[in-house]
Amino acid sequence: MILDLGEGVAVPAREVVLILDAASAGASPGFRRMIEEHKRRGRWVAPARSAVKSYVLTAGDVFYASVLSTAALRARLERFTGRGTHGEASDWRRRA
Numbered sequence: 279m280i281l282d283l284g285e286g287v288a289v290p291a292r293e294v295v296l297i298l299d300a301a302s303a304g305a306s307p308g309f310r311r312m313i314e315e316h317k318r319r320g321r322w323v324a325p326a327r328s329a330v331k332s333y334v335l336t337a338g339d340v341f342y343a344s345v346l347s348t349a350a351l352r353a354r355l356e357r358f359t360g361r362g363t364h365g366e367a368s369d370w371r372r373r374a
Contacts, residue, residue, distance in 0.1 A: 279358040281334075284345040285325040289336055291358050296335040299348045303333055316341045 279291040303309045313333075316322045324330065324343035332351055334342040344351060 281351070281355055281358065283334060283342050283351070285328060287323060287325070287342060287344070289334065289342065291355055293336040293338060294334060294355060295337055296333075297348050297351050297355070298333045298335075300330045300332050300343070313341060 280288045281291040281294060282288045298309075313322065316339075321340045322343075323340065325345050328345040330343040331346060332344045332348045334344055334351065336342070346354075
């Protein structure tokens with residue numbers, strides 16, 4: 279299944295490792311350094327014009343900035359995969 283991140287960007291749902299709230303994550307100096315490193319390495323995808331509401335990290339070590347909220351992305355992910363969203367990713371990966 280494909281997870282639509284908005285703004286014409288989509289990723290394979292099974293590749294999603296982490297979904298973070300942009301406001302919370304952006305407050306962390308460590309997270310900002312990590313994003314800058316991903317940008318430097320060309321492993322960053324962001325919408326051109328819209329406000330970022332969440333970040334998605336994929337198994338391919340690429341960060342995506344999304345215009346959708348974490349709640350919307352998690353609901354889509356759960357609907358498409360049946361996968362839980364609160365600390366259950368590692369369990370899901372074992373079952374997959």
